[in-house]
Amino acid sequence: MDVYTLPFFSAIDWAPYSWLRECVKHRVCSINFRSTFLGEKNGFSASTMPVSHIVRLRKTIECKESRIGKQPIQVPSNVTITLQGQDLKVKGPLGELSLLYPREVKIERDDSGILRVKKALETRRANQMHGLFRTLTDNMVVGVSKGFEKKLQLVGVGYRAMLEGKDLVLNLGFSHPVRMAIPDGLQVKVEENTRITVSGYDKCAIGQFAASIRQWRPPEPYKGKGVKYADEVVRRKEGKAGKKK
Numbered sequence: 001m002d003v004y005t006l007p008f009f010s011a012i013d014w015a016p017y018s019w020l021r022e023c024v025k026h027r028v029c030s031i032n033f034r035s036t037f038l039g040e041k042n043g044f045s046a047s048t049m050p051v052s053h054i055v056r057l058r059k060t061i062e063c064k065e066s067r068i069g070k071q072p073i074q075v076p077s078n079v080t081i082t083l084q085g086q087d088l089k090v091k092g093p094l095g096e097l098s099l100l101y102p103r104e105v106k107i108e109r110d111d112s113g114i115l116r117v118k119k120a121l122e123t124r125r126a127n128q129m130h131g132l133f134r135t136l137t138d139n140m141v142v143g144v145s146k147g148f149e150k151k152l153q154l155v156g157v158g159y160r161a162m163l164e165g166k167d168l169v170l171n172l173g174f175s176h177p178v179r180m181a182i183p184d185g186l187q188v189k190v191e192e193n194t195r196i197t198v199s200g201y202d203k204c205a206i207g208q209f210a211a212s213i214r215q216w217r218p219p220e221p222y223k224g225k226g227v228k229y230a231d232e233v234v235r236r237k238e239g240k241a242g243k244k245k
Helices: 015-025 124-145 203-216
Strands: 003-007 043-047 080-084 087-091 096-100 105-109 115-119 148-155 160-164 167-171 178-181 186-191 195-200 226-229
Touching (some): 080 105, 096 124, 105 124, 115 124, 124 148, 148 203, 186 203, 195 203, 203 226
Antiparallel strands (some): 003 043, 105 115, 148 195, 148 226, 167 178, 186 195
16 A cells, blocks of 8 residues: 655645545544654654545535425415326406416315415425415415506606507607506506506516516616606716815
């Protein structure tokens, strides 16, 4: 068996050779410190072993369940649930929605009608999908029974909005008005020419259309002009100050 003699290192120099500490811990290598009184150079000798004899120890990590994903979903009496494998359909007084679940998660319905989303696999992606699809399912149940809405506000001189048939027309300071077609399943209401309310039963579609409206003229930080959400707080900046006399 080959023996290699290396010089003695300080505590800082031991960092690159942390593998030696692991070898000694698992009795793979042995360290022998030599005394300077015997006239020998400080150092240590480590006996080596074939790589095939070294065993890597792996620690099993248990993934915690999502706090959002494990919450039950209450289904109102006016909502009908149809579950076929990984396909879920929810029908209520406001409309009907469907969702296809990935293989990482599964949905179950107990005798009392409560829906529960559970992980089908113990993987990292399953942990990510668990809370997400529980929230999407809850949004479907609330959407077809109560609905959602998003409010926007136009801030600026001459900025106004109006409805023309199934289109939303915006005047936002461009050389031409902006015309946007209202998607099916959404209702748009304009109040005082500056307040827009987007409502419906699909929360994703409402948020997407409201974001598309805001994208035409996001609020600027100096005067706050633009299209903003009703509950949005625009961080203002101080403009350039005049030269002091």
